[in-house]
Amino acid sequence: MNQNRRVMLKGSLAAGVVGAAVGAGLLTPKAVLAAWSKEAFEAKEVDAAMKGNFGSTDAAASDKIKLKAPDIAENGAVVPITVTSQIDGTTHMSILVSGNATPLTSTYELGQTTEAYISTRVKMGKTSDVIAVVKADGKLYSTKKEVKVTIGGCGG
Amino acid sequence: MAKSIKLRAKSKDGVATVKALISHPMETGLRKDKKTGKIVPAEFIQEVVCESAGKTVLTAQWGGAISKNPFISFKFSGAKSGDTIKISWVDNKGNSDSLDSSIK
Numbered sequence: 001m002n003q004n005r006r007v008m009l010k011g012s013l014a015a016g017v018v019g020a021a022v023g024a025g026l027l028t029p030k031a032v033l034a035a036w037s038k039e040a041f042e043a044k045e046v047d048a049a050m051k052g053n054f055g056s057t058d059a060a061a062s063d064k065i066k067l068k069a070p071d072i073a074e075n076g077a078v079v080p081i082t083v084t085s086q087i088d089g090t091t092h093m094s095i096l097v098s099g100n101a102t103p104l105t106s107t108y109e110l111g112q113t114t115e116a117y118i119s120t121r122v123k124m125g126k127t128s129d130v131i132a133v134v135k136a137d138g139k140l141y142s143t144k145k146e147v148k149v150t151i152g153g154c155g156g
Numbered sequence: 157m158a159k160s161i162k163l164r165a166k167s168k169d170g171v172a173t174v175k176a177l178i179s180h181p182m183e184t185g186l187r188k189d190k191k192t193g194k195i196v197p198a199e200f201i202q203e204v205v206c207e208s209a210g211k212t213v214l215t216a217q218w219g220g221a222i223s224k225n226p227f228i229s230f231k232f233s234g235a236k237s238g239d240t241i242k243i244s245w246v247d248n249k250g251n252s253d254s255l256d257s258s259i260k
Contacts, residue, residue: 036202041219078223097221101186105221111213111232115171119229123184123221 040104046096049104050133050140053094059133059140062087067132067145076124076149083132085116085141092135093118098144099128124149161255165208165241172235172259174206174213176228176243184220201226201247208232208259209239235259 040052050057068082083093093116094107105122116134124130124147131144162177178201185198204216213232237259244254 036217041217100221101184102219102221104219106216106218108217108230109215111211111215113211113234114213114230114232117229117231119227121223121227123223 040107042102043104044102046098046103046131049096049102053104053107054092054133054135054140056140059142062134062141062143065132065134065141065143067130067143069130069145069147072148072150073124074150076126076151078121079124079130079147079149080119080121081130081132082119083117083134085134085136087116087134087136087141089137090116090134091137094133095120095122096131096133097122097124097128098131099126100124103131160253161243161245163241163243163255163257165235165257165259167235167237167239167259170235171231171233172208172239172241173231174229174241174243176204176206178204178226178228178245178253180224180226180245180247182220182222182224182226186220199247199249201245204228204243204245206230206241206243208235208241 037052040049043049043052047057064086066084073079081095083095085093090110092107092109095105096103097105106120108118110116127148129144129146131142133140133142160179165172165174180201181199183196183199187196189196198220200220201218205212206214214230239259240256241259242254242256244252246252
Protein backbone atom coordinates (compact mmCIF):
# COMPACT_ATOMS: atom_id res chain seq x y z
CA MET A 1 0.00 0.00 0.00
CA ASN A 2 2.73 2.36 0.96
CA GLN A 3 4.51 1.65 -2.30
CA ASN A 4 1.44 2.66 -4.28
CA ARG A 5 1.13 5.85 -2.35
CA ARG A 6 4.70 6.79 -3.30
CA VAL A 7 4.03 6.12 -6.96
CA MET A 8 0.86 8.16 -6.84
CA LEU A 9 2.64 11.10 -5.28
CA LYS A 10 5.41 11.00 -7.84
CA GLY A 11 2.92 10.77 -10.67
CA SER A 12 0.85 13.72 -9.58
CA LEU A 13 3.94 15.80 -8.90
CA ALA A 14 5.30 15.15 -12.39
CA ALA A 15 1.94 15.97 -13.95
CA GLY A 16 1.89 19.23 -12.03
CA VAL A 17 5.32 20.22 -13.31
CA VAL A 18 4.42 19.39 -16.92
CA GLY A 19 1.19 21.33 -16.59
CA ALA A 20 2.99 24.38 -15.31
CA ALA A 21 5.55 24.17 -18.12
CA VAL A 22 2.81 23.94 -20.76
CA GLY A 23 1.00 26.87 -19.15
CA ALA A 24 4.13 28.99 -19.22
CA GLY A 25 4.88 27.80 -22.75
CA LEU A 26 1.45 28.81 -24.00
CA LEU A 27 1.94 32.33 -22.78
CA THR A 28 5.32 33.00 -24.37
CA PRO A 29 4.68 32.22 -28.04
CA LYS A 30 1.66 34.52 -28.16
CA ALA A 31 3.78 37.41 -26.96
CA VAL A 32 6.73 36.62 -29.20
CA LEU A 33 4.91 35.39 -32.26
CA ALA A 34 2.63 38.29 -32.94
CA ALA A 35 3.84 38.27 -36.53
CA TRP A 36 3.35 34.58 -37.26
CA SER A 37 0.40 34.43 -39.60
CA LYS A 38 -1.73 31.34 -39.03
CA GLU A 39 -3.85 32.34 -41.99
CA ALA A 40 -0.87 32.39 -44.36
CA PHE A 41 0.85 29.26 -43.14
CA GLU A 42 -2.31 27.16 -43.01
CA ALA A 43 -3.60 28.32 -46.40
CA LYS A 44 -4.10 25.45 -48.84
CA GLU A 45 -3.67 27.46 -52.05
CA VAL A 46 -0.75 29.55 -53.28
CA ASP A 47 -2.98 32.61 -53.78
CA ALA A 48 -4.46 32.34 -50.29
CA ALA A 49 -1.01 31.94 -48.77
CA MET A 50 0.23 34.98 -50.67
CA LYS A 51 -2.75 37.02 -49.53
CA GLY A 52 -2.31 35.96 -45.92
CA ASN A 53 1.37 36.71 -46.01
CA PHE A 54 1.68 39.83 -48.14
CA GLY A 55 -1.94 40.98 -48.32
CA SER A 56 -1.83 40.74 -52.11
CA THR A 57 -1.45 38.14 -54.83
CA ASP A 58 -0.21 40.63 -57.39
CA ALA A 59 3.45 39.69 -57.88
CA ALA A 60 5.32 40.71 -61.02
CA ALA A 61 7.62 38.10 -62.52
CA SER A 62 11.20 39.26 -62.24
CA ASP A 63 14.48 37.88 -63.50
CA LYS A 64 16.35 39.82 -60.84
CA ILE A 65 15.51 37.15 -58.32
CA LYS A 66 17.79 34.18 -58.50
CA LEU A 67 16.22 30.97 -57.30
CA LYS A 68 18.65 28.14 -56.95
CA ALA A 69 17.04 24.74 -56.58
CA PRO A 70 17.88 21.28 -57.90
CA ASP A 71 16.21 20.17 -61.17
CA ILE A 72 15.51 16.78 -59.66
CA ALA A 73 15.24 16.25 -55.93
CA GLU A 74 15.81 12.63 -55.08
CA ASN A 75 14.60 13.14 -51.54
CA GLY A 76 11.65 15.48 -51.19
CA ALA A 77 12.24 15.77 -47.45
CA VAL A 78 15.37 17.82 -47.98
CA VAL A 79 15.39 20.16 -50.96
CA PRO A 80 18.06 22.86 -50.75
CA ILE A 81 16.78 26.25 -51.89
CA THR A 82 18.78 29.45 -52.25
CA VAL A 83 17.11 32.76 -53.05
CA THR A 84 19.07 35.86 -53.98
CA SER A 85 17.39 39.13 -54.89
CA GLN A 86 19.09 41.89 -56.84
CA ILE A 87 16.14 44.23 -56.49
CA ASP A 88 16.96 47.36 -54.50
CA GLY A 89 15.12 47.80 -51.24
CA THR A 90 14.26 44.16 -50.69
CA THR A 91 12.68 43.88 -47.25
CA HIS A 92 10.88 40.53 -47.24
CA MET A 93 11.48 37.20 -48.90
CA SER A 94 9.28 34.10 -48.97
CA ILE A 95 9.59 30.61 -50.32
CA LEU A 96 6.47 28.78 -51.47
CA VAL A 97 6.06 25.25 -52.82
CA SER A 98 2.90 25.11 -54.94
CA GLY A 99 2.36 21.34 -54.63
CA ASN A 100 2.50 21.17 -50.84
CA ALA A 101 -0.61 20.85 -48.68
CA THR A 102 0.30 24.23 -47.22
CA PRO A 103 2.32 26.10 -49.88
CA LEU A 104 3.98 28.73 -47.71
CA THR A 105 7.16 27.23 -46.29
CA SER A 106 8.83 30.25 -44.80
CA THR A 107 9.05 33.99 -44.87
CA TYR A 108 11.99 36.20 -43.94
CA GLU A 109 12.09 39.78 -42.77
CA LEU A 110 15.47 41.29 -43.52
CA GLY A 111 17.24 43.75 -41.25
CA GLN A 112 18.61 47.01 -42.63
CA THR A 113 22.08 45.65 -43.21
CA THR A 114 21.02 42.17 -44.24
CA GLU A 115 21.70 41.17 -47.83
CA ALA A 116 18.90 39.69 -49.90
CA TYR A 117 20.27 36.19 -49.71
CA ILE A 118 18.65 33.23 -47.99
CA SER A 119 19.60 29.61 -48.16
CA THR A 120 17.60 26.88 -46.49
CA ARG A 121 16.13 23.42 -46.98
CA VAL A 122 12.45 22.67 -47.52
CA LYS A 123 10.17 19.66 -47.80
CA MET A 124 8.33 18.92 -51.03
CA GLY A 125 5.44 16.48 -51.25
CA LYS A 126 5.52 16.04 -55.03
CA THR A 127 6.88 17.49 -58.25
CA SER A 128 5.80 21.12 -58.40
CA ASP A 129 6.95 24.71 -58.69
CA VAL A 130 9.08 26.38 -56.08
CA ILE A 131 8.14 30.06 -55.94
CA ALA A 132 10.31 32.77 -54.46
CA VAL A 133 8.47 35.98 -53.63
CA VAL A 134 10.32 39.17 -52.80
CA LYS A 135 8.87 42.36 -51.40
CA ALA A 136 10.82 45.49 -52.31
CA ASP A 137 9.59 49.05 -51.75
CA GLY A 138 6.12 47.70 -51.04
CA LYS A 139 5.89 45.88 -54.37
CA LEU A 140 5.91 42.14 -54.91
CA TYR A 141 8.13 40.27 -57.33
CA SER A 142 8.34 36.56 -57.90
CA THR A 143 10.16 33.89 -59.78
CA LYS A 144 9.60 30.17 -59.96
CA LYS A 145 11.27 26.95 -60.87
CA GLU A 146 9.95 23.44 -61.27
CA VAL A 147 11.59 20.79 -59.15
CA LYS A 148 10.99 17.12 -59.89
CA VAL A 149 10.61 15.04 -56.79
CA THR A 150 11.18 11.31 -56.95
CA ILE A 151 10.40 10.50 -53.31
CA GLY A 152 7.93 12.74 -51.48
CA GLY A 153 8.90 14.36 -48.21
CA CYS A 154 5.46 14.85 -46.73
CA GLY A 155 3.50 11.96 -45.30
CA GLY A 156 5.06 8.55 -45.67
CA MET B 157 19.80 24.41 -23.35
CA ALA B 158 21.73 25.77 -26.24
CA LYS B 159 22.58 22.36 -27.59
CA SER B 160 20.01 22.45 -30.38
CA ILE B 161 21.79 25.18 -32.34
CA LYS B 162 25.06 25.04 -34.22
CA LEU B 163 26.15 28.40 -35.49
CA ARG B 164 29.02 29.60 -37.58
CA ALA B 165 29.44 33.24 -38.49
CA LYS B 166 32.38 34.46 -40.51
CA SER B 167 33.17 37.99 -41.51
CA LYS B 168 34.96 38.79 -44.74
CA ASP B 169 35.35 42.33 -46.11
CA GLY B 170 32.69 43.60 -43.73
CA VAL B 171 30.11 41.03 -44.82
CA ALA B 172 29.24 38.32 -42.38
CA THR B 173 28.02 34.98 -43.59
CA VAL B 174 25.95 33.19 -41.00
CA LYS B 175 25.21 29.49 -41.16
CA ALA B 176 23.04 27.83 -38.57
CA LEU B 177 21.86 24.29 -38.03
CA ILE B 178 19.09 23.61 -35.55
CA SER B 179 18.20 20.14 -34.42
CA HIS B 180 14.43 19.92 -34.35
CA PRO B 181 11.93 17.26 -35.51
CA MET B 182 9.85 19.73 -37.61
CA GLU B 183 6.68 17.62 -37.67
CA THR B 184 4.05 19.06 -40.00
CA GLY B 185 1.11 17.55 -38.18
CA LEU B 186 0.07 15.80 -41.38
CA ARG B 187 2.25 12.70 -41.15
CA LYS B 188 0.94 9.41 -39.80
CA ASP B 189 2.92 7.16 -37.54
CA LYS B 190 3.53 3.95 -39.48
CA LYS B 191 3.16 1.67 -36.47
CA THR B 192 0.15 3.14 -34.69
CA GLY B 193 -1.60 4.80 -37.65
CA LYS B 194 -2.15 7.89 -35.58
CA ILE B 195 -1.30 11.36 -36.81
CA VAL B 196 1.95 12.67 -35.38
CA PRO B 197 1.14 16.00 -33.72
CA ALA B 198 2.60 19.13 -35.27
CA GLU B 199 5.86 20.33 -33.83
CA PHE B 200 7.76 22.87 -35.86
CA ILE B 201 9.73 26.05 -35.39
CA GLN B 202 7.63 29.12 -36.05
CA GLU B 203 10.08 31.91 -35.59
CA VAL B 204 13.84 32.31 -35.78
CA VAL B 205 15.39 35.61 -34.81
CA CYS B 206 19.01 36.56 -35.32
CA GLU B 207 20.54 39.60 -33.69
CA SER B 208 24.03 40.96 -34.07
CA ALA B 209 25.57 43.77 -32.06
CA GLY B 210 22.16 44.72 -30.67
CA LYS B 211 20.42 44.92 -34.06
CA THR B 212 17.98 42.41 -35.48
CA VAL B 213 19.41 41.18 -38.77
CA LEU B 214 16.87 38.52 -39.66
CA THR B 215 13.41 37.49 -38.54
CA ALA B 216 12.28 34.26 -40.14
CA GLN B 217 8.84 32.76 -39.90
CA TRP B 218 8.66 29.10 -40.70
CA GLY B 219 5.90 26.64 -41.38
CA GLY B 220 5.99 22.87 -41.17
CA ALA B 221 7.44 22.57 -44.67
CA ILE B 222 10.96 23.41 -43.59
CA SER B 223 13.07 20.25 -43.46
CA LYS B 224 13.82 18.35 -40.31
CA ASN B 225 16.91 19.68 -38.52
CA PRO B 226 16.64 23.00 -40.34
CA PHE B 227 19.56 24.75 -41.96
CA ILE B 228 19.61 28.44 -42.69
CA SER B 229 22.24 30.67 -44.17
CA PHE B 230 22.19 34.41 -44.77
CA LYS B 231 24.54 37.38 -45.08
CA PHE B 232 24.64 40.85 -43.62
CA SER B 233 26.99 43.76 -44.03
CA GLY B 234 28.58 46.05 -41.46
CA ALA B 235 29.88 43.17 -39.42
CA LYS B 236 33.18 43.16 -37.63
CA SER B 237 35.13 40.22 -36.34
CA GLY B 238 34.29 39.79 -32.68
CA ASP B 239 30.76 41.22 -32.88
CA THR B 240 28.23 39.33 -30.83
CA ILE B 241 25.65 37.25 -32.61
CA LYS B 242 22.58 35.68 -31.07
CA ILE B 243 20.16 33.29 -32.67
CA SER B 244 16.96 32.09 -31.08
CA TRP B 245 13.94 30.03 -32.07
CA VAL B 246 10.44 29.35 -30.78
CA ASP B 247 8.26 26.43 -31.89
CA ASN B 248 4.50 25.97 -31.95
CA LYS B 249 4.58 24.15 -28.62
CA GLY B 250 6.27 27.07 -26.93
CA ASN B 251 9.67 25.42 -26.69
CA SER B 252 12.54 27.74 -27.38
CA ASP B 253 16.30 27.92 -27.42
CA SER B 254 18.95 30.49 -28.07
CA LEU B 255 22.67 30.63 -28.62
CA ASP B 256 25.12 33.46 -28.10
CA SER B 257 28.26 33.46 -30.16
CA SER B 258 30.61 35.85 -31.87
CA ILE B 259 31.58 36.52 -35.46
CA LYS B 260 34.90 35.11 -36.52
